[in-house]
Amino acid sequence: MRKVLSVLLTVVLVASFAFAFTGCGKPKANYESPIAAIEAYQNGENIVGKTVAVTATMDYAALLNGTGMIYSHVSSAPSQIMVCPNETNASGVHKGDEVIVRVSNVDNHIPGTYTIEGTVVE
Secondary structure (H helix, E strand, O other), rough: HHHHHHHHHHHHHHHHHHHHHHHOOOOOOEEEEHHHHHHHHHHHOOOOOOOEEEEOOOOEEEOOOOEEEEEEEEEEOOOOEEEEEEEEHHOOOOOOOEEEEEEEEEEEEOOEEEEEEEEEEE
């Protein structure tokens, strides 16, 4: 009986460690791209506080307001989407890097242009 309990305990421990290590991968973003986030925003969804997966289209470029740009997309509708995280965690982002940005603000005061501001969380 002790041997059975010992084997069972070992199996449970190994399984729990395996689950813990495989379950601790990259966090999943609420939106798979800035385009998907803006589409949700246009449909009336509040995307502030949610996360967006971003593949940087450029190296981090600092702007004057304490943020910088890592993503820019031009298409027909909307005409332009930019992702501008704050400098704190984004200064090391380079073209092609995949990061997750937590949205703090969406600015669309220029018709057809959407700027997603936030913080790089990964």
